Amino acid sequence: MNEDSPHVLIVRLGAIGDGVFASPLIGAVKRTWPDAKVSWLAEPALASMLSVNPDIEEVVVWPRQRWQSLLRSFRLLALFREVLDFRRELKRRRFDQVFDVQGLLKSAILARLTGAPQRTGLDSGEPTGWLMTRVLPKSRNVARIGSEYLGFAEAVGLDVGDFEMQVATRPGDRAQADRERLRGRYAVLCPFTTRPQKHWFVEQWRDVAIGLADRGLRVLLLGGPGDVEMVDAYIEGTAVESRAGLTTLTETSALIERAEILIGVDTGLTHMGIANATPTVALFGSTCPYTDTTRENAVVLYRKLECSPCRRNPTCEGRFDCMREITPAAVLAQVDRLLAP
Template sequence: MRIAIVKLSALGDIVHAMIVLQFIKRHLPSSTIDWVVEEGFSSLLMNNLDINEIHTVSIKRAKKDKSFKVLFQTLSVLRKLTKYDIVIDMQGLVKSAIVAKIIPSDKTFGFDKGALREAFAAFFYSDTCHIKYSENVIKRNAFLISSALAVPISHDNILNKQPFLHFNNKVESCFLQNSKVNIAFVPGASFISKIYPAEKFGQLAQALDANITILWGDKKERLMAEKIQNIAPKVALINKVSLDELKAIIGQMDMVIGGDTGPVHMAWALNIPSITLFGSTPSYRNTYLTNINHVIASNSLVNPNKIDKNDFSIQDIKVTEIALKVKELLAQPDQLNRE
């Protein structure tokens, strides 16, 4: 069977979708699985042996540059792909549904209109399935693949998953220490109400007896990282890294702490202990709890259908609560064994 998966962006969303690959290959070992993704995220998928080919699109660049030429070129390439037995849109947006429709195939599969934030996307699918939009995203992804391919994916399967982010980079481990627990802080996020205050990250760093590295991706996040370091000079700032290097760094950590953002979800994908902080986004929907992957959420009542970006309740999470959760995880050495 020739399968094309459409999941264009963003970092955390792609990670949450990649979980299905190992289960498809387990039940359909001779299948071909290709993935269609925005060009900026292609390296996240690289080196995964369950993916045969990665096809990139430049829709974001076309929009940014207001270039119909770039858009036409990227869509034209998709039209010329070898025909697939099925194209599965795991994004569920109108733009991804159009991409799925353009790719030559016998069947296009996605969520029905009642399961989508952009209901019109369902118009472009030949076959659909239904699960509540408010349901956990990883459960939604598993249900979509199970419905499309008759591949069973259970809760226990997900809990016992194999790490599924792979990398070539040999990142220097000079920022790691053998005598202390190595923890990465991720202060940035896609919008401001998902960001935990730098002052409190600094206080957390002071409260923990750990070797702490701060990960950042742009100038604003660099400033947050420097603010944390000013409060807790012992923390280390690494230079800006590529996605492939980021995978390698997170894969060497003992724990990752941050908001509802891609690098923290990457820790889950790599079976690295993590604490995800939630305020304006729903914790029950945006991560998958395990023995080593925990969440701390504010008391805010979140509507997953309409995120309130003016909800800054993440700032109310106490530093002492996070520190206690760190100690709780570290008190389970068997859970930190990643062999």
């Protein structure tokens, strides 16, 4: 291993939000070893965002869906061959260190396939120790955004510096956002997420959209292709303009960067708002929130109940009381505070 210029592979496979949370590791590696090469192993969706980052040498794409398709169709020999080919490609890159910050069995297996002499992972409770050279406990400072990644960086001796999240965009992405801005100042709403208990209620989004319009802001609704079929419910009776499914992830990030304010639930696009230093109001309920956003212009609204956070096991029979208690008036009050001259 070249101690002055190691080739480091970061493993964080999916989940846009966790990719944003883990992004400060890139800068931490480069501050520690200015001549280091940083690569990242990710699934295609996250890879599309990481691939434009100038500090990343290469994004290695893990074809998870392809492998799952082969497994479901019992094409086991073809799957075995593809795994061997993938291992060969990983070993060819001669990584010196692997930082598996996902900490799951699947990510640890991929880390082991690299053949890197040093493989450090996070402890998630899954049996990964036999695949790693070192397993680290997760940070207990859950109040800070991205705390587990900061704790990991400190534990492996990286120069954490300001440890700020980063989302790179292309010049064309920013130009498109600038054209949007020329049409008038705008706010962005990010209501879509993966679990119903993390959602806010449609009628409350409409009330906030109307309130933002009353404050002289255009309102853009952001989301991915899978969210398009739900758009009509959110924009009915409002002047909201949907961009869901119409922009790439990096184009979406540029729109967020140019926005006056972002309002969103616990989803990757909301975390992008904080990464881009856009004034952000984040709405949390079933998930344990980061109350320390590290930015004065980002706030988390969270109503902690006896059952909070329920994570994936809500006990409220679909009422989602923790989210119901966050009112449009409370959200708009934060908007006024963050946008005050």
